[in-house]
Amino acid sequence: MKTESSAALQSIFHSAWSEVAFNWRLYRKLIGAQVRAQMQYRTSFILEAIAQFAGNVLDFVVVLIFFARLPTLGGWTLPEIGLLYGLSSVAFGLADMVIAGFDYAYFGPNMVRLGEFDRVLIRPVNLFVQVLSSQFTLKRLGRIGQGAIVLGWALLALDRTWTPLQITYMIVTLVSGVCFFSGLFIFGSGLSFWTVDSLEVMNMATYGGQFLTQYPLTIYGEFLRSFFTFVIPMAFINYFPTLWLLNKPDRTSGPIGLLAFMAPFSGMLMFALGVALWRRGVRHYASTGS
Amino acid sequence: MRLYLELAKKSFQRQVAYRTAALAGLITNMFFGVLRASILIAVYNAQTNSVPNYSVRDAITYTGMTQAFIGAVSLWGWYDMIKSIKSGEVASDLARPYDYYNFWLAQDLGRSLFQLFTRGALGMLVFIVFFGATVPSSLGQWVWLAISTLLALLLSFSWRFLASAIGFWTTDAVGWMRIASLGILLPTGFMIPLAFMPGWLQTLCYLTPFPGMLNTPVDIYLGRATGVEAWGLIGLQAGWLIVLMALGRLAAYAGRRKLTIQGG
Numbered sequence: 001m002k003t004e005s006s007a008a009l010q011s012i013f014h015s016a017w018s019e020v021a022f023n024w025r026l027y028r029k030l031i032g033a034q035v036r037a038q039m040q041y042r043t044s045f046i047l048e049a050i051a052q053f054a055g056n057v058l059d060f061v062v063v064l065i066f067f068a069r070l071p072t073l074g075g076w077t078l079p080e081i082g083l084l085y086g087l088s089s090v091a092f093g094l095a096d097m098v099i100a101g102f103d104y105a106y107f108g109p110n111m112v113r114l115g116e117f118d119r120v121l122i123r124p125v126n127l128f129v130q131v132l133s134s135q136f137t138l139k140r141l142g143r144i145g146q147g148a149i150v151l152g153w154a155l156l157a158l159d160r161t162w163t164p165l166q167i168t169y170m171i172v173t174l175v176s177g178v179c180f181f182s183g184l185f186i187f188g189s190g191l192s193f194w195t196v197d198s199l200e201v202m203n204m205a206t207y208g209g210q211f212l213t214q215y216p217l218t219i220y221g222e223f224l225r226s227f228f229t230f231v232i233p234m235a236f237i238n239y240f241p242t243l244w245l246l247n248k249p250d251r252t253s254g255p256i257g258l259l260a261f262m263a264p265f266s267g268m269l270m271f272a273l274g275v276a277l278w279r280r281g282v283r284h285y286a287s288t289g290s
Numbered sequence: 291m292r293l294y295l296e297l298a299k300k301s302f303q304r305q306v307a308y309r310t311a312a313l314a315g316l317i318t319n320m321f322f323g324v325l326r327a328s329i330l331i332a333v334y335n336a337q338t339n340s341v342p343n344y345s346v347r348d349a350i351t352y353t354g355m356t357q358a359f360i361g362a363v364s365l366w367g368w369y370d371m372i373k374s375i376k377s378g379e380v381a382s383d384l385a386r387p388y389d390y391y392n393f394w395l396a397q398d399l400g401r402s403l404f405q406l407f408t409r410g411a412l413g414m415l416v417f418i419v420f421f422g423a424t425v426p427s428s429l430g431q432w433v434w435l436a437i438s439t440l441l442a443l444l445l446s447f448s449w450r451f452l453a454s455a456i457g458f459w460t461t462d463a464v465g466w467m468r469i470a471s472l473g474i475l476l477p478t479g480f481m482i483p484l485a486f487m488p489g490w491l492q493t494l495c496y497l498t499p500f501p502g503m504l505n506t507p508v509d510i511y512l513g514r515a516t517g518v519e520a521w522g523l524i525g526l527q528a529g530w531l532i533v534l535m536a537l538g539r540l541a542a543y544a545g546r547r548k549l550t551i552q553g554g
Contacts, residue, residue: 047465055472062481068488070336198314204321212325219332224324 023129030133038138045139052142056089059214060150074219076248079157081215084242086151087170088213091177091237093144095185098178100135102278104188107131108196111189115287127282128275131189158246166245169261173241176267180237181206183267186274193281205232213238218250236266293388294396301400305408312409315361319413323357327421344485348512351424352483354417355508361405363446363503365480367471368398371454372463375549384546391539395447402443426511434520438507441527446503448534449474455538458545474498479505485514499530 038045063085067078076084100106111117111131120130155162162170188202209232217225217239229235236259243250244260305312330349359365371394374380384390417423426432453470457463475481477500484492484505495501506523509515515523 041462043460044462044465047462047469051465051468051472054469055475058472058475058481061476065482065487065491066333069341069486070333073336074332195310197308197310200311200314200318203318208318208321208325211322215329215332219335220325220328224328 019126023126026125027129027133031136034133034136035138038136048139049142052139053146054142056093056143056146059211060085060146063214074216076216079154080242080246080248082150082154083158083245084216084238085214086147086154087173087177087242088210088238089147090144090151091174092181092210093140093147094174095178095181097137097140097144099132099182099185100137100140101131101133102182102186102189103135103137104185104192104199104202106135107189108192108199112192112285113196117285118287121285169241169263170245173237173263176263177237179267179271180234181210183270183272183274184209184232186271186278190274190277190279190281193284209234233262233266233269236262294392297393297396298400298403301397302404305401305404316409316412319357319360319409320416323353323413323417324421326357327353341483341486343514344483347422347424348514349483350417350421351512352508354414354421354423355511356480356504357417358406358410358414359442359504359507360480361409362402362443364402364450365471365475365478367467368450368454369464369467370394370397371451372457372467375454375457375463376461380549384549390546391451391535391542394451395444398447398450399443402447406439406443424512426513428513430520431510431513431516434510434516434524435507438510438520438524438527441524441531442503442507445499445527445531445534448531448538449499449503451538452534452541455541455545458541458549474500474503477501478503479508483508499534502527502530 060082063073063078063081066073071077073081096103111120120127120134123130184202184206188199188206191202192199209228212220212224212228213234217228217235220228225235240250240256240259241261241263242248243256250256250259327350330353331346334346334349374383383393386393414423418425426435449470450467453467454463456466460466477495477498479495479501484495484501487495495505502523506515506527510520510523
């Protein structure tokens with residue numbers, strides 16, 4: 001009796017494991033093909049990567065222009081803002097590259113409106129894996145690279161000795177950020193099962209969020225601050241961890257305490273929310289029928 | 291001429307069809323406006339009189355105006371013409387008995403004006419009512435603004451046409467268009483008012499046609515350029531427009547000889 005149930009358990013575990021392994025192999029294969037395809041158009045790839053890099057550089061050039069006139073902005077020095085900006089940029093770029101299949105600007109018009117999602121549904125493979133491996137925007141390396149340069153520069157310019165705990169948490173923050181932004185994109189493509197026309201509002205959370213988190217949250221008004229703390233908990237994956245890393249108090253509400261360590265929870269929460277909505281969307285999906 | 295008016299009108303009407311999208315766009319546009327304005331206000335909070343002769347109210351008005359222009363000047367890029375070259379549709383466009391350059395110019399103007407008078411004007415109205423953006427007070431300013439805005443739209447088109455014309459030679463035109471649109475965000479004055487920049491950078495920007503696509507109408511709206519100075523800036527816009535249009539027509543002429551139609 002006992003051995004029977006443990007054997008059953010083992011076989012369940014075994015089949016679950018082999019499914020994960022199968023999906024992982026499939027994912028790697030499809031992404032490999034994507035990358036090779038993009039490298040076929042070498043010039044195009046280089047141009048797009050340059051555009052990504054340049055587009056991001058401009059954001060930081062603006063910060064530099066401000067600092068040509070000011071010693072601090074919202075009580076933050078240039079390297080401090082660099083850290084904030086770098087963490088946000090790299091996390092966003094990574095998410096945007098990996099999760100591109102769920103980029104609602106692609107998913108809504110193509111998968112849902114044109115009904116390409118039909119094809120995904122009839123294949124006997126995990127839906128999530130299929131969508132995830134349908135796109136991989138390598139050109140985002142330009143954006144990620146620019147963010148990484150600023151991040152590296154900020155870390156040097158701050159001229160501190162970072163403890164192993166701080167370095168570990170910095171990496172945790174980055175990963176949480178990737179989860180968070182990915183969750184937002186998945187949420188957006190989930191919404192597209194109901195509406196494609198008004199998807200642009202999602203840009204407020206994704207691109208808007210990334211833009212907003214490049215600056216310390218203190219410079220915004222009460223409404224935006226609360227919105228990005230309580231409604232879309234983006235402050236936890238960037239602003240509060242950075243405060244902790246820099247030993248800075250939150251100007252508005254005193255010591256930050258445990259708020260600094262909410263990043264992984266915030267990231268996981270957003271990701272889970274996105275996936276949940278997307279799954280509901282799949283059940284809601286009715287093909288365009290053409 | 292009637293034909294081109296008709297094309298512009300049709301293009302204008304096509305835009306009307308996407309009302310939900312337009313509303314979503316407007317809300318998003320407002321949100322980004324608030325973000326951008328917050329950052330500029332923070333600069334003033336850090337140091338009063340950060341920029342001489344540029345008040346906080348000017349900065350807020352600037353943000354409203356630049357947000358209002360985004361759609362009209364297709365700030366993030368314009369891919370209609372590139373798509374038609376890539377798909378081979380261009381063959382029938384070229385075979386039709388009208389001028390290829392004017393064909394796109396008329397359509398883009400229809401689209402631009404629609405964007406300006408719906409999304410743009412509504413957005414600006416919200417900025418005026420809720421955020422205290424200013425309104426030009428003299429008739430002269432309105433006249434200069436009208437001329438300068440029209441020139442800005444045309445200048446923007448002539449630049450986008452040039453970038454699109456690359457499509458006659460290469461299949462990578464989309465990448466070039468992205469660079470052509472992102473690359474001018476700073477000198478157009480979209481990222482930051484030209485007045486905020488250090489002197490040498492301002493001079494550098496004014497050596498290009500790009501301030502005429504955005505910064506000039508905004509400066510006129512703000513009353514920062516009046517009288518002779520306003521006419522001077524308008525003249526500069528017109529001058530660059532002639533240059534860019536001539537180059538665009540040249541590119542279209544050379545391109546149609548070079549063009550290989552894809553497809554079958």
